[in-house]
Amino acid sequence: MARRGLNIYRRKDGRWEGRYKNGFRADGKVRYSSVYGKSYSAVRVILEEKRTELLKNISHPSSCTVGELVDSWLSDLKNRVKESTYSNYCMKLKKHILPHFERQKYSALTADDINDFTAEKIRSGLSEKYVADIIVLLKSVAKFGRKRYGYADMIEYAAMPRTLKISEKKLLTRSEQSVLKAALLKAPDNSNIGIMLSAATGIRIGELCALKWSDFDFEKSVMTVKRTVQRISRANARGTHIIISSPKSAASAREIPLPEFLVPFLNSNRSKDSDLILSGSEKIIEPRTMQYRFKSILKKAGLPSVNFHALRHMFATNCIELGFDVKTLSEILGHSSVQVTLNRYVHSSMERKRYCMKLFEDNFFSL
Numbered sequence: 476m477a478r479r480g481l482n483i484y485r486r487k488d489g490r491w492e493g494r495y496k497n498g499f500r501a502d503g504k505v506r507y508s509s510v511y512g513k514s515y516s517a518v519r520v521i522l523e524e525k526r527t528e529l530l531k532n533i534s535h536p537s538s539c540t541v542g543e544l545v546d547s548w549l550s551d552l553k554n555r556v557k558e559s560t561y562s563n564y565c566m567k568l569k570k571h572i573l574p575h576f577e578r579q580k581y582s583a584l585t586a587d588d589i590n591d592f593t594a595e596k597i598r599s600g601l602s603e604k605y606v607a608d609i610i611v612l613l614k615s616v617a618k619f620g621r622k623r624y625g626y627a628d629m630i631e632y633a634a635m636p637r638t639l640k641i642s643e644k645k646l647l648t649r650s651e652q653s654v655l656k657a658a659l660l661k662a663p664d665n666s667n668i669g670i671m672l673s674a675a676t677g678i679r680i681g682e683l684c685a686l687k688w689s690d691f692d693f694e695k696s697v698m699t700v701k702r703t704v705q706r707i708s709r710a711n712a713r714g715t716h717i718i719i720s721s722p723k724s725a726a727s728a729r730e731i732p733l734p735e736f737l738v739p740f741l742n743s744n745r746s747k748d749s750d751l752i753l754s755g756s757e758k759i760i761e762p763r764t765m766q767y768r769f770k771s772i773l774k775k776a777g778l779p780s781v782n783f784h785a786l787r788h789m790f791a792t793n794c795i796e797l798g799f800d801v802k803t804l805s806e807i808l809g810h811s812s813v814q815v816t817l818n819r820y821v822h823s824s825m826e827r828k829r830y831c832m833k834l835f836e837d838n839f840f841s842l
Contacts, residue, residue: 493522542577548619562707589633603636658776663740675734677790680762689748696733727809791820
């Protein structure tokens with residue numbers, strides 16, 4: 476199997492082989508070349524030299540392809556972003572952008588080409604928001620080409636997809652939330668208490684999966700969020716792998732006061748400080764496993780199927796209804812701004828709308 480992020484393999488004869496893109500064949504498919512060495516590190520050095528040599532050719536915009544410019548951008552970006560971010564960019568490039576534009580000369584790329592590509596992706600069923608993310612990525616590559624090599628920005632005037640208002644997320648009603656709480660506390664094992672913790676603090680599923688007992692200060696009743704678990708695609712290799720990394724953003728590293736009713740349940744399941752709270756050991760319970768467990772609990776309790784992230788939305792909505800100020804809620808959720816909190820995580824149910832309209836009705840003639 477290739478080492479993470481590089482196309483380097485150990486051969487059966489004991490030698491190491493590294494592969495790199497070296498132009499295109501007559502049939503238009505990517506041509507790969509190989510270098511060999513006695514060790515992984517030796518091959519890596521040779522491989523970087525070859526790639527650097529090839530990248531020199533893209534200083535001539537008339538001969539540079541979109542694929543070559545993307546390769547250069549990724550090489551520049553690799554050590555400046557989180558592994559999960561890099562993996563996400565690679566996935567979008569390989570799945571959407573490169574199959575369409577890889578062999579096209581960058582100097583021949585036009586805004587109309589991008590607009591046609593955008594329309595095609597939306598027709599294929601992708602959401603406007605997702606397609607907009609793809610176009611932003613392509614614009615970042617173009618911006619890099621302008622700054623690094625002095626290329627004209629060939630897609631500066633490409634239109635962004637019209638993003639629709641974020642649809643209301645499917646949530647549980649107040650009565651359904653009560654049924655869920657009762658089901659979780661009836662069997663307070665590690666998983667159920669973890670789910671309750673998410674419902675009562677709004678932490679993300681990846682943050683829950685990364686929590687260790689050392690992250691709890693029971694004397695101060697405070698929980699510290701400083702890691703997240705993700706399953707990401709391997710860059711330049713097949714398959715996925717699990718990583719534990721820093722939270723989503725700087726604002727996501729935070730301290731959250733613990734709801735007091737949960738403290739006895741947490742203490743009853745507590746183990747070594749180095750143990751993850753969901754497994755009671757150093758074994759990682761990954762997010763998709765928690766999704767399955769959550770869905771199973773909902774089904775057994777006779778509740779509608781919602782995804783795990785709905786707990787975060789329900790927490791935010793409940794907090795607003797209880798009178799939380801938005802700034803405090805935003806910091807508890809780990810958002811970089813209150814606008815994210817208001818626009819994405821606060822939902823007004825029909826129950827709440829009826830209550831507000833009744834309040835208005837009762838006071839209408841005194842206004």
